[in-house]
Amino acid sequence: MRKIATLAAVLGLALTSAAKAADPVRIGYSLPLTGVFAAAAPSQKNAYEMWRDQVNANGGLNVNGTKRPVELVMFDDQSDPSQAVKIYEKLITQDKVDLLLAPWGTLHHVAIAPVLERYKFPMVGDTAASVTLRQMKPGYIWFPTSAWPDEMGKQLPLMLKEQGIKTVSLTTIQYPFSLEVKKYFLEGLKANGIEVVSESDYPADIRDMTAMISSVKQANPDAELSLSMPGDSVLYTKQAHELGLKPKMQFMLVGPGVAFFQKMFGDQLNGLVTMGHWSPSQKKWPEAKPFYDAYVAKYNEPPDYLDTVLSYMACQILEQAVGKVGLDKEKLRQTIASDTFQTIDGPVKFEGVVNVSTPTMFLQYQNGVFEIVWPKSEATAQLIGPK
Amino acid sequence: MRLDLGVPLGGVTLATIAAAVLPFVSNDYIVGIGFTLSTWIALTEAWLLISGMAGYVSLGHVAFVGIGAYVAALSWQLLPVWLILLAAGAAAGTLALLVGYPCLRVRGPYFVILTFGLSELLKFIVVNIEAALSVSGRVLFGAPDLHDLFYMMLSLAWASLCVALIIRRSRFGAGLRAIRENEEAAETIGIAAPWFKLTAFALSAIIPGMVGALITMRTSYFDPLDSFSPRTSLLIITMAVIGGSDKPLGPLLGVGFLVLLQELLWANLPQLYMIIVGLLLIAVVVWVPDGIFGGLQRLLARSA
Amino acid sequence: MSFQLLLAALIAGSIYALVALGLNLIYGTMRLLNVAHGEFLMIGAYVAYWGINLWKISPLLAAPAAIVLTAALGVLLYYSIFRRAMTSRAFVERIEANSLLVFFGVSVILQNVTALLFTADLRGYRYEEELISFGGASLPVNKIMVLIIAGSVCIASVIFFARSTLGLAIKALIQQREAAAIVGIPIARVNLISFCIGFGMAGLAGVLVSMTEQISPFMGFPFTVTAFVVIILGGLGNVLGSLLGGLLLGVLETFGVAFTGPGYRSIMIYGVFIAVLLLRPQGLFGPGRART
Numbered sequence: 001m002r003k004i005a006t007l008a009a010v011l012g013l014a015l016t017s018a019a020k021a022a023d024p025v026r027i028g029y030s031l032p033l034t035g036v037f038a039a040a041a042p043s044q045k046n047a048y049e050m051w052r053d054q055v056n057a058n059g060g061l062n063v064n065g066t067k068r069p070v071e072l073v074m075f076d077d078q079s080d081p082s083q084a085v086k087i088y089e090k091l092i093t094q095d096k097v098d099l100l101l102a103p104w105g106t107l108h109h110v111a112i113a114p115v116l117e118r119y120k121f122p123m124v125g126d127t128a129a130s131v132t133l134r135q136m137k138p139g140y141i142w143f144p145t146s147a148w149p150d151e152m153g154k155q156l157p158l159m160l161k162e163q164g165i166k167t168v169s170l171t172t173i174q175y176p177f178s179l180e181v182k183k184y185f186l187e188g189l190k191a192n193g194i195e196v197v198s199e200s201d202y203p204a205d206i207r208d209m210t211a212m213i214s215s216v217k218q219a220n221p222d223a224e225l226s227l228s229m230p231g232d233s234v235l236y237t238k239q240a241h242e243l244g245l246k247p248k249m250q251f252m253l254v255g256p257g258v259a260f261f262q263k264m265f266g267d268q269l270n271g272l273v274t275m276g277h278w279s280p281s282q283k284k285w286p287e288a289k290p291f292y293d294a295y296v297a298k299y300n301e302p303p304d305y306l307d308t309v310l311s312y313m314a315c316q317i318l319e320q321a322v323g324k325v326g327l328d329k330e331k332l333r334q335t336i337a338s339d340t341f342q343t344i345d346g347p348v349k350f351e352g353v354v355n356v357s358t359p360t361m362f363l364q365y366q367n368g369v370f371e372i373v374w375p376k377s378e379a380t381a382q383l384i385g386p387k
Numbered sequence: 388m389r390l391d392l393g394v395p396l397g398g399v400t401l402a403t404i405a406a407a408v409l410p411f412v413s414n415d416y417i418v419g420i421g422f423t424l425s426t427w428i429a430l431t432e433a434w435l436l437i438s439g440m441a442g443y444v445s446l447g448h449v450a451f452v453g454i455g456a457y458v459a460a461l462s463w464q465l466l467p468v469w470l471i472l473l474a475a476g477a478a479a480g481t482l483a484l485l486v487g488y489p490c491l492r493v494r495g496p497y498f499v500i501l502t503f504g505l506s507e508l509l510k511f512i513v514v515n516i517e518a519a520l521s522v523s524g525r526v527l528f529g530a531p532d533l534h535d536l537f538y539m540m541l542s543l544a545w546a547s548l549c550v551a552l553i554i555r556r557s558r559f560g561a562g563l564r565a566i567r568e569n570e571e572a573a574e575t576i577g578i579a580a581p582w583f584k585l586t587a588f589a590l591s592a593i594i595p596g597m598v599g600a601l602i603t604m605r606t607s608y609f610d611p612l613d614s615f616s617p618r619t620s621l622l623i624i625t626m627a628v629i630g631g632s633d634k635p636l637g638p639l640l641g642v643g644f645l646v647l648l649q650e651l652l653w654a655n656l657p658q659l660y661m662i663i664v665g666l667l668l669i670a671v672v673v674w675v676p677d678g679i680f681g682g683l684q685r686l687l688a689r690s691a
Numbered sequence: 692m693s694f695q696l697l698l699a700a701l702i703a704g705s706i707y708a709l710v711a712l713g714l715n716l717i718y719g720t721m722r723l724l725n726v727a728h729g730e731f732l733m734i735g736a737y738v739a740y741w742g743i744n745l746w747k748i749s750p751l752l753a754a755p756a757a758i759v760l761t762a763a764l765g766v767l768l769y770y771s772i773f774r775r776a777m778t779s780r781a782f783v784e785r786i787e788a789n790s791l792l793v794f795f796g797v798s799v800i801l802q803n804v805t806a807l808l809f810t811a812d813l814r815g816y817r818y819e820e821e822l823i824s825f826g827g828a829s830l831p832v833n834k835i836m837v838l839i840i841a842g843s844v845c846i847a848s849v850i851f852f853a854r855s856t857l858g859l860a861i862k863a864l865i866q867q868r869e870a871a872a873i874v875g876i877p878i879a880r881v882n883l884i885s886f887c888i889g890f891g892m893a894g895l896a897g898v899l900v901s902m903t904e905q906i907s908p909f910m911g912f913p914f915t916v917t918a919f920v921v922i923i924l925g926g927l928g929n930v931l932g933s934l935l936g937g938l939l940l941g942v943l944e945t946f947g948v949a950f951t952g953p954g955y956r957s958i959m960i961y962g963v964f965i966a967v968l969l970l971r972p973q974g975l976f977g978p979g980r981a982r983t
Contacts, residue, residue, distance in 0.1 A: 034657050034803070036612075038811030039907060076657035081606040081613065086419045089533075093414040107613065110526055111606040118415075118532065132526045174514050174954055176524035176610055183521045201518050202953030203511065204612065205913050207904065210699035211949035231813060234905055242822060242831050243695070264815060444788050489969055496724055496787035500919055501968045507916075508961035515954055621795060628792055658803035665803070668796035672789050673772055676781045 024071035025061050025327070027052075027318075028091035029101035030108075035079025037105060039230070043258065043304035044104050044127060047311035048072060050298055051319075061319060064326040073097055081111035088112045092119045098327050099123075102314060104307070106130045106177065109141065116140040122333040124317050125353075126310040130180055138352040142336060144313050144345075146277045147306070149177070151360035153184025156225075156251065157192040159362060159374045163385045165223045165249060169198035169216040171236070172227040173206075178253055182227050197221050206232060209239045216245065222386060223249040230255040237265060248386035249273070256365060257305035269365040271384050276363040278309045278345045279372045281380040287344040305363065305370055313343040392556045395636070396549060403545040410534045422537045422605070424646050425544035429598050430619075431627045431638035432547035436591040438624075439632040440560060441584055442567030443491065446499045446620055447506030451479040451592040453615035455599030457513060460525040460609035468531060468604075472539070472597045479596025480589045482509075487588040491581065494570075503617065510615035517611060530604040540601050547594045551635035554590075563587055625664060629671050631678025640679045695828035696945050702834050704941020705841035706896055710914050711921035711933040712848055713892035719865035719928035720885040723773065723790040727798035728918055729911025731761045731890050735897025736906040737805065743816050750818060751836070754898045761894030762887040768797065769886045774879075798911070805908035815905040833902040841899055844892070845934050852930045861885055865928045920964045926974025935976050 029048065031041040052070045060067035073095060077084040084103045091097045092115070100116075100123040102109060109128035113136055116123050122140045129145045160168070168189065172182045179201075189196060198219035200212050213236070216224060224247040226236050233255025240247075249271070255261050256274040280292035291312065295303040303309060320341050325331035340349040340357065349357045361378055363370040371381035409421050430448070438444045455475035462471050486505060493501050517523070530536075554560040562583050565573035574580050603609050622645075630641020645664060652660040675682040714728045735757035742753030772793060776782045782789050819832040852858040863871045864881050872878050896914070900906075921940050925932025940960070947959045967975060 034661065034806060034811065035618075036909070038806065038909070039813045042810070042812060078657065081608060082423075082602060085606060086416070086423065089419050090416040094416045107524065107606075107608050107610060110608050114530065114532075114607060130524070132524070135526070135528065174518050175612075179518055179521065179523035183523070200953055201515075203514070203957050206953055206956065207913075208699055208703055208945065209953070211696055211945055212953050214695060215949070231905060234813075234815065238820075238903075241820075242829060242834075244822075244829055260813060260815075264817065444791075446791075493968060493972060496791070497968055497972050499724075499788065499791060500923070501965060504920075504961050504964045504968065508958060508965060511957040511961065515958065518954060624792065625795070658807045661803040662800050662807075665796040665799035668799075669772065669793050672792045672796070673776045673779075673782065676779075676789070 022060065022066060022068045024069045025063060025099065025322075026071050026073055026095070026097045027099040027101055028073040028075075028088075028095060028097035030075045030077040030084050030087040030091075030103045032079035032104055032108075033076035035077075037079040040104055040127075040307065043307040044311045045074070046295070046299055047303070047308045048074075048101055048315060050295060051312055051315040053298075054294070055319065062323040072101075077103060077108065081107045084108045085111050085115055088115045092121055099318060099322070101318070102126045102128070102311070106133070109133070109143075110136075113141050120329055120333075122329060122336055124314040124336060126314040127307045130177065131184075134352075134354060136353050138337070140333060142350045142353050142355070144310055144317070144343075144348050144350075144355045144358070146355060146358040146360050147275050148360060149181045150184045152181060152275060152362075153186075153188040155188075155360050155374065156185065156362065157188040157194055159383070160189075160194060160223055160249075161192045163223075163249065163383070165194060165386065167195045167197045167219075167221045168223045168225050169219055169221040170196050170225045170227070171198075171200050171202065171212060171216065173229055173232050174201050174203050175229055178227040178229065181253060185225065185227070202232070204229075204232075206235070209235055210243065213239050213243050213245055217243060221247075223247065223251065225251045227253045228255055229253070230258050230261060234261060234264065237261075237268070241268070246387075251362075254306065257363070257370065259301040259304060262302060262365075262368075267367075270367065271387070272365045273373070273383075274305075274363050274365075274370070276305045276309075276370060277358050277361045277372075278305055279363060279370055279380050281369060281371055282346070282378070283380070284378075285344060285346045287342070291344040309345060313345050313348065316343045317341045317348060389556065392552065395552050399545065399548050399552065403541060406541055407538065410537060415533055418533055418537050420646065420650065422533065422540050424642060425537070425540040426598055426602065427623070427626055427642040427646065428544040428639060429540065429547040429594050430623050431630070431642055432544075432551040432635060433591045433594040434623050434627060435551050435632060435635060435638060436554060436563075437584075437587045438591075439627065439637075440555065440563040440567065441587045442563075443584065443588070444499050444624070445502045445591070446624065447502030447504070447617075448591075448595060448623055449615055449617060449619040450502075450506035450509045451482065451595040452599035452602070452619055453506075453510065453513070453611070454482055455479050455596030456603040456609055456614040457599075457611070458596070459600035459603045460527065463525070463527045464529070472600050475596040475600035476593040477596075479592040479599070483589040483592035484585065487585045491584045491588060503620070506615060506617065506620060510611055513611040513615065525609040527604060527607045527609065530607050533605075536601055536605055540598070543594055543597055543601070548635060548639075550590065550594075554587075555635055559583070559586070625668055627678075629667055629678055631680030631682075633677050633681060634684075637678050637680035640683075644679065694826050696949055698828055698830060698834075698838075700941040700945035701842075701938070702830075702838045702941070703944060704938040705838055705845060706899060706937075707917050707921050707940050708845045708934045708937025709841045709892055709896045709899075710918045711925065711937050712845060712930065713889040713896070714915075714918040715922045715925075715928060715930060715933045716861070716885045716889035716892075718922065719930075720861060721773070721777070721882055722786050723794070724787050725794050725889075726791055726915055727794040727801060727911075728890075728893050729913070729915035730798045730801040731764065731893035731911075732897035732900065732914050733805065733906070733908065733911040734761055734764070734801065735894030736901035736910065737809065737897075738894070739898040739901040740814055740816060740906055743818065750898050750902050754840075754895055757894040757898045758891040761897075762891040765886045765890030766883065769883055798915075802908050802911070809908065811908055813905045813907050816901070818902050831903075837899045837902060841896070844895065845937075849931055849934055857881075857884065862930070865930075917960075920960060922974075923964060923967055923972075924974060925976055929974055929976060932974050932976040936974070939975070 056069050060069045075087045102125045104127050106128040109125050125143045129147045172178050198216045251273045280289045282288050321335045325335050340347050347357045362374040364373040372378050373383035410418050458475045458478045459471050562578045626641035627638045631637025717725045738757040739750040739753045742748045822829045860876045921936040925936030948956050
């Protein structure tokens with residue numbers, strides 16, 4: 001009798017100490033908590049933290065059969081790419097984290113890529129989009145985005161042409177991403193015989209768009225293409241409304257997908273087209289709507305359709321890869337480079353650094369939610385054409 | 388060589404040689420910190436020549452860093468790295484000469500805001516040039532690795548310190564100080580103020596130009612809004628003033644203190660770091676105007 | 692179109708003038724280069740934002756609170772830092788450079804405390820956005836309010852400085868500091884009042900700006916820059932010059948951009964700024980000789 005009790009006690013002790021012995025998996029990253037890009041950080045931070053909370057609520061991250069809790073190690077890179085470089089070097093060599101998640105923005109991804117290469121540490125990128133990324137040596141970084149500027153430049157004019165748009169206005173903020181998109185838009189518009197009747201670049205610190213919007217109004221285009229970022233998207237929308245600009249159709253690059261924009265303008269946004277490759281309405285992706293609902297429940301606002309979605313996807317890819325091969329860097333690299341992953345945005349497979357499973361898409365705001373309206377094969381709703 | 392010059396020069400050289408051992412004894416993170424320290428030492432010592440010694444406080448020094456970065460981005464893979472560095476320095480020096488000629492006639496607070504205006508103007512000119520060329524950021528693939536960059540930046544820091552030390556103890560430096568104290572009086576005793584100022588200004592620009600080129604190689608990316616950010620100019624002044632902008636060894640303290648403080652506070656609240664920097668700056672300017680270095684000197688002198 | 696542009700120029704110009712007036716007061720009387728002026732504007736903006744979000748009070752009602760808060764902060768700064776600093780010879784000798792650094796420290800602290808308290812997110816509220824059309828142009832009510840309020844305060848200031856005893860005393864202090872003491876002007880008290888008015892104006896400008904734009908802890912810096920451009924255009928210490936300079940900048944910005952394109956806005960503004968600094972540092976509307 002005593003033997004059984006002792007055995008039970010020993011077993012009990014062994015089991016509890018085994019549970020206690022599950023070391024956390026430490027995942028490091030940096031975000032611009034201060035500096036010029038500080039407003040962009042929360043969308044990404046929320047995604048990472050929500051993923052961590054969901055994984056931990058589920059017992060932890062599956063590593064070689066054992067579930068271990070996830071611990072996030074975050075630093076502020078002050079919106080400075082050279083700080084990001086130092087932070088990732090620190091995370092790898094000093095803090096010796098088990099895994100890495102990506103920083104925010106194309107600049108930062110490009111800056112830390114050589115670090116990942118030098119230490120042979122794989123990391124799934126997220127909030128980066130630029131044609132130059134394709135020139136990166138494949139190996140330790142991947143980009144799940146499908147918002148490639150050149151692809152968008154080809155596809156949007158096709159979509160516009162189909163809607164009978166013949167003339168457009170093009171206003172662009174002087175910022176690397178938007179300028180890059182503009183270059184390809186101009187090519188694509190020309191190729192499809194659409195005339196640009198008004199074209200302006202404006203600086204990042206613009207406070208008044210009266211002159212610019214007035215000239216757009218005078219040119220009277222069929223569609224307005226506003227290659228803007230969140231801050232100036234708001235300004236454009238407000239001042240366009242004030243000056244009585246009622247576009248038949250409008251495209252806005254970055255901004256509509258961000259929560260505060262939707263909160264601010266609500267139904268005024270109906271019909272607005274923007275870039276993006278995700279919608280909670282996409283029934284083909286069973287995880288999409290649950291993710292949307294969970295995010296709204298936790299943060300009281302819709303997720304950012306670009307940054308939050310991409311960041312969460314990166315977490316999912318990492319989770320699945322680790323679940324398959326554990327924490328070995330070389331094995332992780334091979335898995336991420338070759339497997340197909342199931343994410344809230346559908347299947348993702350990489351060839352080189354590029355995600356080849358997700359086509360370039362466009363979204364349109366319809367009654368409180370962004371629907372995918374292009375290409376037709378992915379559409380969750382029909383594009384509402386020019387008014 | 389005079390003893391009061393030889394000793395600090397020797398000391399600085401020995402310290403540099405000691406620092407050069409860094410890549411062999413520690414990991415990349417520490418070397419990265421070494422790179423950052425060298426960067427700011429090189430910048431603040433160069434800034435000292437025009438702002439500390441001549442009294443013409445420049446709030447736009449990032450213009451030289453940025454132009455060096457731009458030269459590097461433009462000539463990337465067209466020229467070998469050492470030539471890129473020389474070109475960056477030359478471009479910055481030329482900019483200083485061209486701009487200095489009309490601008491150094493302006494005095495006091497006007498000069499301060501003028502330099503700020505100039506660096507912002509240059510920033511937006513480059514932004515528009517890039518936009519006109521349909522270029523949206525330039526990536527520098529295949530940059531030298533951290534150890535090589537560290538040695539290059541360390542050399543620039545050493546050079547910048549030596550230049551500051553040598554000039555301070557030279558007649559040129561004495562002339563600059565005279566200009567700072569009272570420019571009209573200096574001219575009456577035969578100091579050709581315009582030439583002195585212009586030379587100091589040009590000298591203060593060359594190394595920052597090269598620093599700019601190296602920084603761009605470190606991040607592999609050039610973007611004018613980033614490379615010409617006024618934050619860099621403000622940090623230079625902050626570090627130099629906190630350390631002590633009168634003597635060449637002063638900024639070393641300011642740089643060391645702020646960089647290491649940042650390393651400590653990273654993990655916690657980054658805003659806290661900036662708040663502490665702000666408080667320090669106020670405290671130093673109001674109560675210890677010659678910086679930590681000056682304060683220490685006085686302390687040591689009193690206890691001696 | 693031109694009338695619409697003119698209105699836009701006036702609205703922008705009136706804000707610029709208001710902000711510059713405050714900065715000019717502080718510089719004019721005490722030679723302090725307040726590079727934290729934009730941050731006081733930012734504080735005013737946040738007061739208005741929280742006013743309407745938490746207590747549903749309109750920005751017009753929040754304005755007095757904002758003015759009181761920023762003026763109080765100014766007083767705090769005066770007593771804690773500047774009163775002591777102004778007695779130190781070393782400080783006063785290079786007062787412009789030193790005050791620049793001190794205020795830079797202040798601005799950094801204000802920005803980061805705000806970011807700590809309220810996060811760096813962009814925030815905004817919608818207020819009185821109904822459009823009113825007249826003369827071929829249309830403006831939302833909030834912008835009309837901005838124009839009226841900022842405009843009245845600016846004009847009132849000019850009258851105040853030309854007519855009232857206190858205003859004249861301040862002007863005297865600006866023009867001839869030593870002489871002002873001799874004729875019995877209580878320098879310390881006038882300094883303090885200038886501080887209050889100066890910072891208070893920044894707070895008011897912040898409330899007005901928040902009615903039409905997004906706010907963030909880091910929104911202040913561009914306003915500080917434009918304020919300096921305006922006082923250079925108008926002449927350091929020249930009150931009427933700030934008003935005219937502000938309007939000029941508004942016109943330059945709006946019409947200049949209409950002719951060349953928005954991308955050139957900053958180049959134009961900094962170009963004019965540098966040209967005036969080099970060629971006529973006493974300002975376009977200032978006295979004949981340069982004053983250092």
